[in-house]
Ligand SMILES: CSC[C@H]1O[C@H](OP(=O)(O)O)[C@H](O)[C@@H]1O
């Protein structure tokens with residue numbers, strides 16, 4: 237049976253639909269996650285929810301403990317991890333209110349820890365195709381059932397923040413062919429791959445960033461207004477997932493991403509690192 241994890245971004249701080257829901261504290265070798273994890277079930281499927289910025293929105297995009305969040309999900313038994321995020325749009329046809337099922341990223345973040353591995357235990361996973369195609373398809377179907385306008389595929393520019401982009405940056409990312417922009421999906425997606433989780437990213441468009449001549453520069457108040465209109469659809473999408481997510485091998489091989497990834501010879505491995513990495517990489521250590 238799949239266990240579905242949801243990381244809720246700005247505007248999504250709980251999932252009211254969960255049955256037998258219980259907030260449980262968690263701790264990991266990389267510290268505490270953003271908040272307690274909300275455990276529950278939906279249609280007989282176990283689900284675990286984590287608000288990325290914590291309840292009350294206390295973490296900045298740079299201080300979100302991404303490693304602890306992904307590790308806590310893995311330790312909770314999550315197999316399929318869905319990220320829900322607020323994003324700006326670089327495309328006229330990806331309008332505020334629309335959902336984009338992201339399939340690529342450009343990582344422009346620079347002040348975050350990006351790997352579970354390190355000195356004494358080095359590994360390199362592929363993120364050429366950073367999302368799970370099967371889980372992304374399930375999210376697309378779930379969002380469509382929830383009544384959203386859905387775009388399948390899109391490139392997400394991950395910026396450091398917390399300030400929004402300058403006009404020149406916004407134009408540049410548009411010229412690069414990016415579709416949406418946010419501050420949090422990296423390194424989250426990379427870490428999910430290292431943790432051998434199926435990962436999908438659902439971007440809810442909240443604004444046109446700052447490039448659009450007919451729209452003012454993005455303001456948090458605009459983002460929140462659009463999110464408030466969307467939160468019902470996001471919840472309905474999450475509620476539709478148990479009927480659509482299958483515990484089957486995917487074309488990307490997310491659940492065996494670490495096969496052949498570890499470089500450090502067994503006799504050269506730091507024993508403390510081996511212990512620290514049991515939950516993430518124990519399968520191949
Ligand atoms: C509230 S606007 C900026 C804020 O919203 C997005 O958060 P998330 O990705 O967690 O939904 C964006 O990345 C920024 O953190």
Ligand SMILES: Nc1ncnc2[nH]cnc12
Nearest residue numbers: 322323324417418419445
């Ligand atoms: N324009 C934007 N830039 C970065 N993160 C965002 N989150 C929502 N809108 C955003």
